[in-house]
Amino acid sequence: MAATSNTHDASRQGRCLCGAVRYSFDPETTVFRAHCHCESCRRATSSPVTTFFGVRDSGWRWTGAAPASHASSPGVRRMFCGTCGSPMAYATDDLPGQTHFYAATLADPAGFAPERHDFWGERLAWLPLADDLPKHD
Numbered sequence: 159m160a161a162t163s164n165t166h167d168a169s170r171q172g173r174c175l176c177g178a179v180r181y182s183f184d185p186e187t188t189v190f191r192a193h194c195h196c197e198s199c200r201r202a203t204s205s206p207v208t209t210f211f212g213v214r215d216s217g218w219r220w221t222g223a224a225p226a227s228h229a230s231s232p233g234v235r236r237m238f239c240g241t242c243g244s245p246m247a248y249a250t251d252d253l254p255g256q257t258h259f260y261a262a263t264l265a266d267p268a269g270f271a272p273e274r275h276d277f278w279g280e281r282l283a284w285l286p287l288a289d290d291l292p293k294h295d
């Protein structure tokens with residue numbers, strides 16, 4: 159049936175650098191798509207900015223090895239590949255019922271369309287960004 163074959167669609171899957179940690183998700187359950195400029199994400203990813211999409215927990219599953227997890231703040235879980243170290247996902251008790259995946263882990267990230275910037279006030283000035291997306295602190 160269609161729902162089963164769609165789980166093999168590259169637009170619905172992601173993976174870490176080494177391929178051990180994999181996930182699939184239903185794009186219909188995506189709740190947001192945003193860049194994050196906060197200092198915590200910057201340090202967690204060692205990158206000036208990172209980009210997430212949030213998925214309802216009913217709409218995704220790990221399909222490879224389970225990731226390792228680090229509590230970067232109380233109630234926050236940052237999940238990463240225990241083999242290669244790729245950051246994979248973020249979850250917080252403040253936003254129950256959803257998990258945020260790094261858009262760069264998508265099997266095919268080229269078609270991803272972010273909709274806003276978060277923590278714009280914490281951004282690094284040496285990475286100029288001239289898009290027209292809404293910018294929130």
Ligand SMILES: [Zn+2]
Pocket residue numbers: 174175176177178179239240241242243244
């Ligand atoms: Zn890996």
Ligand SMILES: [Zn+2]
Pocket residue numbers: 194195196197198199200277
């Ligand atoms: Zn952040």
